[in-house]
Amino acid sequence: MKILVMIKQVPDTATQVKIGPDGKAIDTAGITWIVSPYDEYALEEGLRIKEKRGQGEVVAVALGPDRVKEALRSCLAMGADRAIHLNDPAWEQADTLMTARALAAVIKQEAPALALFGRQAIDDDMGAVGAAVAELLGWPCASWIMEESVDEAGKAIRVGRQAEGGLELFDLPLPAVVSAQKGLNEPRYPTLKGIMGAKKKEIKNIKAADLGLTAEAPALSVVKLETLPPRPPGRIIPGEAAEAAKELVRALREDAKAI
C-alpha cells in the first residue's frame, strides 16, 4: 500500500518573526524551521500503517524553496521511504488553491491509496489544503481524525473524525484524503540509524512544468502584514490573597465589565 504524506516546513513556534521589506511576507533570515507539528502526526500515522501491514511505501511530499529539503530529510530520518520536493519559482506566491493544485497533480501521478495531511500548518493556520486536494481529486475526505484503521484488503479506512461534541466514525473507500488531529499518535524521534539512512534516500525534484502547471494569479492574496497592536499594560493586583481576589472581582465587574 502506497501512502503519500504532505508536509509543510514552518518557522518554529518560538522563533521571532519579522515583516519583510515588501510588507507582505516575513523576513526569513535567521528563522529556525521545523516540520509543522500536525504533519508529524500525519507522517507517524503513515509509518504505523505501513509497519502494521508489514509492507508498503511511505512518501513525504513538500512544496517550497531549497530550504524545504531539510524538512523532507527529517521525514526520511523518521522513516519515510522517499521524498518528493515541489520546487519552482512558479510556486513562490502559491496560495491555498495553487498549492492544492500542485499537490493534487503529484498525488494523481503517484496514485497512492491514502493521502495524509496535517490538520493545518502552524504558520498561516489556513487549514484548507487537505480538503481542497480531496475536492480536486474527487476523493472522499475526513478532516481532524483522532483514530484510524485500514482494512486488511487495503480497500477501505475507518476513521474517527472530531466533530462538535463528539467523535464520528466513518468508513471511507480508498483512495481517500484524511487529515491528522493532535491525539492521533505520538510521533517518534528519528534514530541515529534513521538519520544516517536518510542521507541515502531519494528526494525527487519536481518542477511546475513536470505537472503541466504554470504560475497563476492567487485567488486570495496578502494586502499587507501588520504587527499586533500592543495590549494596554496590565495591572498586577497586590496584597494578600483574600484582598487581591476581592479587588480582582471588583475590577472585572466595575472597570472591565467582563462579568
Added chain:
Amino acid sequence: MAGSFWCLVEDDRQGNPKKVMAEVLGEAGRLASQAGGQAEAVWLTDKATEAGIKQLGQWGAKRVLLLENPAFAPYRGEVWTPVLAELCRKESPQAFFGAVTARQREAMACLAARLGAGLSADSTALGLEDGKLVATRPIYAGKLISKVTWAKTPWLATLRPNVFKPADSQPGAAPSVEKPAVTLPAAVMNLVERREDSSTGLPELAEAEIVVSGGRGLKGPENFVILESLAKAIGAAVGASRAAVDAGWRPHRFQIGQTGRTISPKLYLGFGISGAIQHLAGMRTSKVICAINKDPEAPIFKIADYGIVGDLFEVAPLLEQEFKKMLEK
C-alpha cells in the same frame, strides 16, 4: 443574487442554529448594508425547526435557503460541497461566510477548491475597502496579523467565534424561506457510529463567554475540580494548557493553544499557566485576560490585563467566593 452575503448555518443537530450564527449573520448584515445587499442563511440539515428558522430571521437573515434531507447529516464534504457549489453557481452570492468549526472549516475549503475561489479561514475582522472585502487573520501563532483580499467573488471566509459582534435581535423579523431543488450527489462515506463527548455540564469551550484554564501549576488531574467548581459558579468553560494535556490530565479537546483550540472569550482566567507562545496563540484574542501564577516572571503577565502573583490553590477558592457574592447581589 449579487449583493447577497450568505451564511452557512452551524446548528446543534436538533434543528436550532448555534449562538455563533448571531455573530456570523450580524457581521454579514453589517457588511451587506454597506454594500447595498442583504444577509441570507444557507442551511443544510436533516431537521430544521420553525423556531430555528425564526431565530435566523431575528439575527438578520432576510432569506433562508433551506435544504432539508437526511443525507446532509452528519456532515460529509462529498455531499455538501456539490450542493453548495450548485447554489453558488445559480445565485452568484457576493460572499459566503461560515463559522470556525471542524466541519465548516472543511466544507468551506472544499467549496473554495470547487469554485476556484479564495478562502480566508479563521478571520478575526472583515471590512470593505473600495468595495472589496479585506479580511484580517492572525498568523504565526498570532504574532502577526495578515490582511488578505480576494481576486473574485464569492468571498469565502470562516469567522472565529466570539470575536464578531452578535446581531441585535430583531423580534418579529420573519425571513422568506426557500427550498431550492438540488441534485443530491452519490456518497461513499458511511457513518458507523457517533460517540458523544462526556458532558461536563459546562458551556462549550469554543463558544463560552468565560473560560477558566489550568496548566502545569495545577500539579495533577485531580486538582481540576478546583477550576470546575469556580467555572460552575460563573458559567465558564474549563480549558487546559498543552502541558496539562500532554501530561494526560485533560483530553485533547480541552487544549487551548496552537495545537488545540483557539478561543476568544470575553474573559479568560489562567491558573498556573506560564504563557508559552503556543498557548498565547490560542487565547490572545480574548477580551480580558487574567493570570494567576506563583511566578512573577511568567510570560503570561506580559499580556494579562489583570494579574495576581500567588498560589492558585489559595486564590481560586477565594475568587469563587467573591464571584458568588458579587453574582448574588
